[in-house]
Amino acid sequence: MFLSRHRRSSGTLRDSILDRAGTPFYPGDPHGAMTTQTLDEAVESTAGAIASMEIRGAATIAAAAADALAAQAEASTASDPETFRRELRAAARRLHETRPTAVSLPNALRYVLRRMDGDRGGDVTDVDALRRNVVGAAQEFDDRLDRAQEELGKVGANRLRDGDVVMTHCHSTDVLSCVEAAVDQGKQLEAYVKETRPRNQGHITARRLRELGVPVTLIVDSAAHRYLPEADHVLVGADSIAADGSVINKIGTSGLAVSARELGTPIVVAAQTIKLHPETLTGHTVEIETRDEREVVDESTRGDIGDIEVANPAFDVTPPRYVDAIVTESGQFPPESIVTLMRELFGESADEPWKEPDERITH
Numbered sequence: 001m002f003l004s005r006h007r008r009s010s011g012t013l014r015d016s017i018l019d020r021a022g023t024p025f026y027p028g029d030p031h032g033a034m035t036t037q038t039l040d041e042a043v044e045s046t047a048g049a050i051a052s053m054e055i056r057g058a059a060t061i062a063a064a065a066a067d068a069l070a071a072q073a074e075a076s077t078a079s080d081p082e083t084f085r086r087e088l089r090a091a092a093r094r095l096h097e098t099r100p101t102a103v104s105l106p107n108a109l110r111y112v113l114r115r116m117d118g119d120r121g122g123d124v125t126d127v128d129a130l131r132r133n134v135v136g137a138a139q140e141f142d143d144r145l146d147r148a149q150e151e152l153g154k155v156g157a158n159r160l161r162d163g164d165v166v167m168t169h170c171h172s173t174d175v176l177s178c179v180e181a182a183v184d185q186g187k188q189l190e191a192y193v194k195e196t197r198p199r200n201q202g203h204i205t206a207r208r209l210r211e212l213g214v215p216v217t218l219i220v221d222s223a224a225h226r227y228l229p230e231a232d233h234v235l236v237g238a239d240s241i242a243a244d245g246s247v248i249n250k251i252g253t254s255g256l257a258v259s260a261r262e263l264g265t266p267i268v269v270a271a272q273t274i275k276l277h278p279e280t281l282t283g284h285t286v287e288i289e290t291r292d293e294r295e296v297v298d299e300s301t302r303g304d305i306g307d308i309e310v311a312n313p314a315f316d317v318t319p320p321r322y323v324d325a326i327v328t329e330s331g332q333f334p335p336e337s338i339v340t341l342m343r344e345l346f347g348e349s350a351d352e353p354w355k356e357p358d359e360r361i362t363h
């Protein structure tokens with residue numbers, strides 16, 4: 001199915017890493033008792049690929065993390081349930097520490113770990129039953145991601161009319177799903193695609209849109225204001241959505257949204273509900289990742305410029321007043337009402353099942 005291909009562009013990498021055998025348990029684990037156990041190579045490779053952005057984009061990261069937990073479960077040689085559970089928690093911690101901003105990552109880990117004991121609440125005494133639960137939950141998570149992306153695509157497509165021009169920022173598989181559904185309905189669309197410095201994810205979007213038959217004009221980020229009057233919609237994805245409706249997405253989204261509001265162009269955020277950040281319900285803020293300055297200036301340019309600061313935040317926060325609609329698999333919402341959906345899906349608090357029981361705090 002095409003929708004899976006949106007999200008699984010890192011599939012070759014993921015498939016190859018799932019074949020490899022175990023490596024020594026990672027040294028950062030504070031629990032000395034774990035040092036004789038192993039983290040599967042698939043966990044290490046996936047964590048490395050997420051950190052280096054070979055696997056990137058919130059939905060793709062979430063699917064890769066769930067798959068890595070399944071690989072850990074399949075490879076585990078634990079002889080008793082408590083050792084197995086500790087291994088899975090350690091694998092989840094390794095994945096969790098890779099990138100801080102996309103909440104789809106901890107939400108994926110929560111989904112799988114909460115189902116590890118099935119409905120027996122910690123009483124499972126058989127390692128094989130735990131293994132089956134983890135593998136089954138990871139598969140179920142993947143299937144739900146695919147379905148959610150397909151459903152939200154249909155909702156987003158309803159906002160797009162034949163002949164519309166969209167402007168995009170970064171590369172979002174949720175956004176592409178909306179465009180694909182509109183194209184499937186026979187609508188002709190055109191796109192202005194922002195290149196999205198410093199990593200140029202706009203180039204991926206441009207390629208995918210071309211594959212869908214959408215004519216693309218690639219523009220530098222600073223040309224957005226110049227071309228916005230020709231766009232009918234700004235379409236962006238999200239890494240996290242906070243309880244107040246703020247949207248955390250690739251750096252440059254907030255400036256684009258302010259420009260679009262000024263010029264009267266509607267801003268639509270395409271985001272499956274795994275992008276809702278449950279910890280923001282209790283006042284926590286979303287950490288914005290800062291990445292290496294070499295993404296912005298190469299070493300020879302750095303040498304020429306001399307002794308200056310280079311800042312490279314990967315994401316920014318768009319306040320809800322600049323967002324017209326958040327499109328999810330459960331329908332579209334004004335940003336201010338997303339909190340209701342968040343409470344429905346996550347309750348009032350978010351647990352951290354990757355932590356050892358004695359380290360957990362209630363949010």
Ligand SMILES: O=C(COP(=O)(O)O)[C@H](O)[C@H](O)COP(=O)(O)O
Pocket residue numbers: 056057058059060102169170171172173174175201236237238239249250270314
């Ligand atoms: O900001 C990015 C990617 O940032 P990075 O390239 O730094 O990971 C995307 O807009 C969201 O993750 C949504 O993507 P999706 O809709 O595919 O989940």
